[in-house]
Amino acid sequence: MAAVIRRLVLWDVDGTLVRAGDIGGAVFDRALEAALGKPPTGRVRMSGKTDPQIVREYLDLMEIEEVDGLVDGVLRRIEELLSAAASSGELAAGGEALPGTAEVLERLAADERVVSSLLTGNIAANALLKVAAFGLERWLDFEVGAYGSDHADRNLLVPVALSRLKSARGVELGPGDVWVVGDTPRDLDCARAAGSRCLLVGTGRYSAGDLALLGADAVVGDLSDTAGVVELLAADLA
Ligand SMILES: [Mg+2]
16 A cells, blocks of 8 residues: 555644643643742734744743753643643533544545655644544544654654654655645745745635735645635545
């Protein structure tokens, strides 16, 4: 089966597949307070950034010098807090899967030429918790994804996923065989950095109208047009 895989679709998580709700930001506040003894003095804009990048921006905001192990310690605490929120049902109760996501992922999973995985700023554990809270995990091959825990620079993540596809599934694809699906200019940047195509979705902080100005390969308001989105992402796979 592996030999027929021709397309890798890399999905962003927040604002693209799911909306995690208030808990997504609150775990950063709580983890920083636990690690530093005081809460953040403001909120860092998180859209499109990797988790380690967000933690470093918080440390800058709080004028705290980054010392060895501090960022990793905060990230571990964030993972514990999100895991607890997933177990208690708080994550599922406060968030949602975005329109059309389950249908598109299910349809793509039925096409053996296509693998869907994640490309997200979330550390891997949190990405899994967030999609699983809304039942989307069954259509995603997490092992070949790329995460904020792999690199703080999102623009380096498409090659990480491609090398995992090769090592874990024995499939060698190039960046031109990849679609990145996301909700921010940063998702487009990381696709362009790799030479991959990009679909932007207006379900996060940016409207489809704003995203349309960026020059992505395609822009939609949301993913509810199942046939149209599947056709786009599985195009030219004769
Ligand atoms: Mg996003």
